[in-house]
Amino acid sequence: MSKIKNTKTNQIVNKSKGAIVKVLARLTATGLISFGIGGAVTFDRYNSYWNQTIFRVQTVDFNILSHTLPTKLSYALIKKQPQEVQRTLDSNYSLFGLIVTDASGQKIIAYSGKDSGKSSSWKAALDPQQLQNHPYDVLLDPPPVFAQWTYSNSRATERSATDFTNQGRVIGRVYYVRGVRPTFQEDLMTLISNPFSGSSRIQTYTTSLVACFGATLLIWSGLEFMLYKKRVDKKKRDEIEEDLMSNNQILQSQLAQRINELQSLQKQRDNERNELMRDAENLRSLNNRLKQEILRLRESIKDLPNNTDAELQAELEQTKLQSEQNLAKKKQYEQHIKKLTQQLQRKQLETDVLQEQKESQIQELQEQINNTESQLAELQNNEENYQETIKVLEKQLNDKNSREIELQKQLESLQTSLSEYEEREQLLEQRAEEVKAKSKDLAEEMERYIEETGQHPLNNFEVDIKECLEQNFPNARIEIQFDVGTGRQGSRFTDFILVTEKYCVIIEAKSYTGKIKPLDNVRNSGWICERGSQRIHIFSCWGKNPYQQIKTYCDSLIKNKGLGINSKLPIYGIVVFPRGSCIDNSIQSNISAFYRVTTLDNFTMDIQELENQSQLN
The missing domain is CATH 1.10.287 (Helix Hairpins)
Incomplete structure (x- = not known):
């Protein structure tokens, strides 16, 4: 007994560990996906910031400076004011490079942030060889009046010449050097070292990553909730399925026991009847x-x-x-x-x-x-x-x-x-x-009970149904006592399945003659057959009533591939009672349109109605 308890405890512990590992794995996968998306978004922000926003801003700055700076610097050089030249170059805070050279461009006279000691990414261009790759304006004596170069728009990558020409002696050049953008890894390191920086760029990165982290938690939480709900629903379905299977096993056992009792009782009745007949004959x-x-x-x-x-x-x-x-x-x-x-x-x-x-x-x-x-x-x-x-x-x-x-x-x-x-x-x-x-x-x-025992010899009522189907639907396929159960569901033998090219009908035969009515709710309570003063409970091997039984068969057939029908084919269900029975009006009005409860008198007509319904759908 203790070994069994220990085994069950170990199974529960292993199952719990497995569940935790799965949760962490899902969290990790969600985090990786979310942070991957976040990295892509951050890179897009990085690319948009440096290659679009900053580039356009600098283009606008260069365009403005090209229209103003040559005149100012030319005048300062003519007046021999190097300090003013330096102050003018420092006015951009070294965010990009402004470099003044001699007329040949080989000798650097001044540049932005020369005395600040601050390192800037663009200072690699201080090499005269590198400097030749950047745009420049000439400084003239007298100072130029017109801008000779301009950018057509903020997205332009190259300058175009204007129609104006300035006259004068070339006394120098002013180069415009764009700031060299940091690598994405460098930007991320900056973000990690100071995530709450006042930089809009870092704030954008932080916002994106926080949003990704929040999205990760939200997605993971939502995923876990959906999985939890799915597990709960699956557990409920499994419990319902297990209850159905357990009830079916109990019912089958009770059914077999009841059939044996009925056979024994019938034998006793026959013996009693024979004895009575002998006594009567004597x-x-x-x-x-x-x-x-x-x-x-x-x-x-x-x-x-x-x-x-x-x-x-x-x-x-x-x-x-x-x-x-x-x-x-x-x-x-x-x-x-x-x-x-x-x-x-x-x-x-x-x-x-x-x-x-x-x-x-x-x-x-x-x-x-x-x-x-x-x-x-x-x-x-x-x-x-x-x-x-x-x-x-x-x-x-x-x-x-x-x-x-x-x-x-x-x-x-x-x-x-x-x-x-x-x-x-x-x-x-x-x-x-x-x-x-x-x-x-x-x-x-006993015949009614035998109807619910799976495969069994057809009784007279079932033979009547079979003959009716063969007579009225000669081109359809008729499956008799087909097992629609799948997986762990166990055997679920239907009485008949009518398969056509347009629809499929599962037929459940109930040999109860009388008035058929529900005890309470049509879908969720038992059904009875009233015959005179008798109230006979209508037996169903799956569920509380024949509606639940036929619905269980239809739901199982959707998952069952053994019949070889198209998955898009509509599946209907019909519960048939013998001729002369009376179906209470509340039954048909309270069940799905995919199901019918009828008698053998109206059986063919109801199938034709379902056929018309399948054509409309």
């Missing part, structure tokens, strides 16, 4: 079996003999009637036995009287009683048989009713189960449809 099969069972039960209920109840009831009624008849006979026999018993008792009472007479009758009665009791016993057995028959018949009747009730209840239960299963089947089918719709939405969402 319920449908069960319902069919229940329906068949219900039909069978209904047939069973119908197949129950309808006459069984009547027969059993009739038999039961008949048995009851026979039982009642048997009971009636039993009662009759009982009464008959009672009567016979009473008769027997009476007969027994009478037996005592008529025992012998009545014994036969008593036996007869006894036999009748026995017969009657025998019939009564038989009736009793019949009664018991009838009761058992009644019980059996009643049991059969009750069993049949119970069976019918049980079948009816079972039928009702099956019908209830059938209704419940049918409802459940409908719910399962409805749930399956919902899962199918969700699966379809997931598939659409």
Whole structure:
């Protein structure tokens, strides 16, 4: 960890040193250039001062002196006033040379600054051989009246003769010697030794050099400011670029993760849908079996003999009637036995009287009683048989009713189960449809995400765009999923690029069907797609919205040379949504004229508008 920190610290220190060296190098280069220009300006001032200003001033002076000095000096020489001659020659402060010689010019009589001891650049001309190269006027006795030589103007380098001639004896010559200008290096040394001299020449040099120094600082400061601003702008652009790349990497990662999640979720939805369909099919099969069972039960209920109840009831009624008849006979026999018993008792009472007479009758009665009791016993057995028959018949009747009730209840239960299963089947089918719709939405969402993953198989919407371009622009070049990224930008795959001889259009496909509108600011906020109660965020892999994405592609294409298009060719951008989508009016009115946001219905027309716009430009 410490090694990494030390490495980063060394990198920062080296970077800072490198930046300082670059600043000093720029300062040095700027100073050299500025002082070079300043030296050239100073030399121009030097040349202008000595070769133009001073030369013209001396020309004017020589012209004036040529008109006046010969007369004055001639008169002083005639009057033998050498001191006056010297004072006259010293009146120019030795700024240039005035030299008086004899008539032959070989002997020097007097010259400017002779007694001052001040060295002058022109004193090299005191040599008679050198003196012959300079202009002169003759001194006459009597003094001349007219000037015999003159300069036509202050820029003239040579004198011309006048039309006047003076008469008299030549008594001497007066030579006019221009001051020898110092070399440029000598002037610079004078400037360095005394930069604040009162000399206008030195002041001019100082002003020029100070101006150059100030210009150096100003230019360097301006250059550094521009470079600083450029660095700041570059840093901001790099930060924005890095943010875009970082966001793109994050988005691509999230996109891949989201696609995997959607694929897994879609697989789950498909499995759930298949399971629901299987459950629905099982319920449908069960319902069919229940329906068949219900039909069978209904047939069973119908197949129950309808006459069984009547027969059993009739038999039961008949048995009851026979039982009642048997009971009636039993009662009759009982009464008959009672009567016979009473008769027997009476007969027994009478037996005592008529025992012998009545014994036969008593036996007869006894036999009748026995017969009657025998019939009564038989009736009793019949009664018991009838009761058992009644019980059996009643049991059969009750069993049949119970069976019918049980079948009816079972039928009702099956019908209830059938209704419940049918409802459940409908719910399962409805749930399956919902899962199918969700699966379809997931598939659409996954397609939209796949659109942003760079190179990918074209979806149906992109195929429609491709066919539309091929049909309406057969002579144009169509690039599919072209990477417009350059340098460190990373890959930036466009959906389509339409290249013609007059213009170029980058096309970005967005598979969102609904009303397209911005959340807030059109250029700097996200966009959404409203579809019913749904508000779907429109995904963009570069920037916050499709406008920023298509603009990023256009800006990158300007720097990208891989497409082989003319650098002066106008580049436009179009974001296309499917047919039936509605684009909010605020979007097109708030973006650049080089961009369009449209639907596939108006796609061709918008490209033609851009073509017309390129012709106007």
